[in-house]
Amino acid sequence: MIPRYTRPEMASIWEPQTRFKIWFEIEAHAADAQAELGVIPREAAKTVWAKARNVTFDIARIDEIERETKHDVLAFTTHLAEIVGPEARFIHQGMTSSDVLDTCFNVQLTRAADLLLTDIDKVLAALKKRAFEHKMTPTIGRSHGIHAEPVTFGLKLAYAYAEFSRARERLVAARKEVSTCAISGAVGTFAQIDPRVEEHVAKAMGLTPEPISTQVIPRDRHAMYFATLGVIASSVERLATEIRHLQRTEVLEAEEFFSEGQKGSSAMPHKRNPVLSENLTGLSRMVRAYAMPAMENIVLWHERDISHSSAERMIGPDATVTLDFALMRLAGLVEKLLVYPENMQKNLDRLGGLVHSQRILMALTQKGASREDAYKYVQRNAMPVWRGEGDFLTLLKKDPDVKKHLSDAEIEERFDLGYHFKHVDTIFKRVFGAA
Numbered sequence: 126m127i128p129r130y131t132r133p134e135m136a137s138i139w140e141p142q143t144r145f146k147i148w149f150e151i152e153a154h155a156a157d158a159q160a161e162l163g164v165i166p167r168e169a170a171k172t173v174w175a176k177a178r179n180v181t182f183d184i185a186r187i188d189e190i191e192r193e194t195k196h197d198v199l200a201f202t203t204h205l206a207e208i209v210g211p212e213a214r215f216i217h218q219g220m221t222s223s224d225v226l227d228t229c230f231n232v233q234l235t236r237a238a239d240l241l242l243t244d245i246d247k248v249l250a251a252l253k254k255r256a257f258e259h260k261m262t263p264t265i266g267r268s269h270g271i272h273a274e275p276v277t278f279g280l281k282l283a284y285a286y287a288e289f290s291r292a293r294e295r296l297v298a299a300r301k302e303v304s305t306c307a308i309s310g311a312v313g314t315f316a317q318i319d320p321r322v323e324e325h326v327a328k329a330m331g332l333t334p335e336p337i338s339t340q341v342i343p344r345d346r347h348a349m350y351f352a353t354l355g356v357i358a359s360s361v362e363r364l365a366t367e368i369r370h371l372q373r374t375e376v377l378e379a380e381e382f383f384s385e386g387q388k389g390s391s392a393m394p395h396k397r398n399p400v401l402s403e404n405l406t407g408l409s410r411m412v413r414a415y416a417m418p419a420m421e422n423i424v425l426w427h428e429r430d431i432s433h434s435s436a437e438r439m440i441g442p443d444a445t446v447t448l449d450f451a452l453m454r455l456a457g458l459v460e461k462l463l464v465y466p467e468n469m470q471k472n473l474d475r476l477g478g479l480v481h482s483q484r485i486l487m488a489l490t491q492k493g494a495s496r497e498d499a500y501k502y503v504q505r506n507a508m509p510v511w512r513g514e515g516d517f518l519t520l521l522k523k524d525p526d527v528k529k530h531l532s533d534a535e536i537e538e539r540f541d542l543g544y545h546f547k548h549v550d551t552i553f554k555r556v557f558g559a560a
Contacts (some may be wrong), residue, residue, distance in 0.1 A: 130408065135449040138236050139442035145182040147229045148201055151326060152216050153177070155224075155308055158325035159318075165215040172212040180208055198222040219318030223429060224308045227342040230437060231303055232330055234350060237445035238300035244452035245293045245357070249286060251459040253557060256282035260549060263542060264378060264469035265480065270370075274480050275473060275545040278378075278464060283556045285364045290556075292357045299353040303346045306330060307338035312428040340429040344422040347437070351419035354444050358412035361451050365405035368462070372399045378469045382461035401458050408451040415444035473542075477510045478517035484539035485521060485531075492530035502526045 137143055153173050160170035183204060191200035199222075206213035217225075260279035265272050306327035310317045320334075327334045335342050371379040381399050383389075389396030418440055422433035473480065482503050489499035506520040506527070521527050521536050 130450045131446050132449055132453065135237060135240050135446050136442075138233050138240075139446070141184045141187075142182060144229060144233070145184070145187070145201060147232050147330075148198070148225050149177055149182075149205065151225050151228050151308075151330065152202070152205070152220075154326045154329040155218075155220060155318075155322050156216060157329075158322040159215070159218055161325070162319055162321065164319070165218060166212075169212040169215040173209055173216060176209045177205060196222070198225055219310050219322075220308060221311045221340060223338075223341045224310070226434075227338075228306045228308065228326065228330065228332065230347075230441065231305055231332060231342065233441065234347070234445070235300055235304045235331065237441075237449075238296055238303075238350075240449055241354075241357075241445065241452065242293060242296055242300075244449055244456070245289055245296065247456040248289050248452055248459065249293070251456045252282050252286040252289065255459055255462065255464075256280075256286055256553075256557075259464060259466075260553060261546060262464070262466050262469065263473060263546070264466075265473050272472075272476055272480060274483065275542055277546060277549060278466075278469065280549065280552065281367065282459075283553060285360075285367075287556050288360050288363070289357075292353075292360050295353045295356065299350045303350045304332050305335040305342055305346065306332035307335040307340075307342045309335070309338045309340065311340060313338040313340040341425065341433075344419070344425065344433055348416075348419045348423050351416045351440060351444055354448050355413040355416035358409035358448055358451065361448075361455050362406050362409035364455065365402040365409070365458075368458070369399045369402045369406070372402070376468075376472065378465055378472065380463040380465070381458060382463060401454060405451055405455060405458075408447050408454075412444050412448045412451070415440040476517075477515075478540055479507050479510055481517070481540050482507055484544070485527075485536065488535060488539055489527065489530050492535075494526075494530050498526070 153170070156165060156170040156173050159165045160167045182201075186207075187197075187200050187204045190203050191197055194200050194203070202213070202217055205216060209216070256279045258279070259282065260277060262278040263275055264278045264281070266274050266276035306323060307313070308318060308323035308326050309315050309320070315323075323334050326332075368379060368381065370376065372381060380397065381401050383397050388394075389398045389400075418436040422436055425433060486496075486499050486503050489502060490496050494502070502524060503521075506517060506524055509515045509520065510517045518536065518540055521531075522533050527536070
């Protein structure tokens with residue numbers, strides 16, 4: 126985790142103290158279930174909670190033990206025994222390390238998902254507010270980066286709102302899929318531990334029992350989780366890239382907020398750069414990169430190996446922390462985004478009415494011209510305008526082939542900008558509902 130891109134609440138999920146606290150809770154809840162089943166004394170389970178519930182684990186001591194044991198869970202249970210005393214012999218009865226590690230990892234991923242869902246909600250709120258603010262603000266739509274037909278800036282933001290709504294649904298599904306618990310013992314057969322222990326621990330930790338764990342929880346669940354984070358990151362980058370393009374000097378239809386005292390360049394005092402959007406592009410690339418090792422982690426040898434473990438120690442914290450930071454940065458960027466309707470109108474007018482070419486094409490075909498001829502008539506008048514050699518409306522009115530089918534009034538009618546926005550309300554209702 127890089128401090129520059131880390132927010133405290135998400136980081137705390139991955140801190141060693143948090144991890145050991147979760148390990149303890151898994152072990153203690155398992156002891157409760159074992160006591161209920163008569164496998165260990167009830168007093169032993171009570172003692173475990175009484176002596177360690179509120180303890181701050183000595184991370185340096187655990188690290189010291191691990192340097193000797195070369196085993197992280199054994200280092201922890203040894204330290205826990207130092208705290209609990211003789212009753213610690215009843216801890217970890219019939220369990221294996223993966224029971225603790227995998228269940229803990231899923232608790233952490235579930236908690237991380239909850240924070241990410243809150244982040245997405247903030248992005249959605251910002252997008253909705255700005256979309257309605259600019260619902261009918263005319264701007265040019267571009268295909269291949271070239272002027273196409275008019276849209277509204279509100280529609281641009283509505284596109285993003287719909288995309289992040291889908292992102293939220295996917296994350297809810299990924300959270301559910303990864304929220305499983307495995308307390309099934311060596312090779313996952315429950316030979317040394319009753320399945321009811323797993324059910325108890327799962328309920329206590331807010332998870333569901335893994336149907337079959339083979340000692341490790343299947344990593345296809347985690348691959349889908351990290352792939353979902355990667356898709357969300359791509360949505361972040363898509364919106365960030367749109368803003369970067371709109372802030373170009375030649376376009377300047379929207380711009381990142383530039384605070385007082387902010388500097389854009391060490392060499393050029395005039396610069397105002399889309400640094401937040403560029404930063405989001407880079408962060409998104411990293412989140413996507415973490416999806417690949419998660420997919421490769423699906424393939425493990427037989428019932429269990431630990432080839433996935435080292436990768437997960439990195440991608441778990443890094444992917445969630447990075448996306449958390451990116452989503453919150455994006456929410457703030459949208460909230461403070463500077464929008465310039467005058468420049469949007471200026472750019473709309475740059476091509477002298479060419480943005481209405483399809484309407485003329487359609488009008489000609491509806492008045493009897495073949496599509497091939499209509500396309501030819503419109504294009505031969507459009508190309509001089511493209512080169513800056515005339516006005517589209519004027520040229521169309523002078524074209525004898527166009528005049529055979531359309532009157533001046535009918536041509537002018539096709540230059541009505543508002544025509545392009547007649548269904549904006551319908552689109553907004555589809556995206557945002559009736560509100």
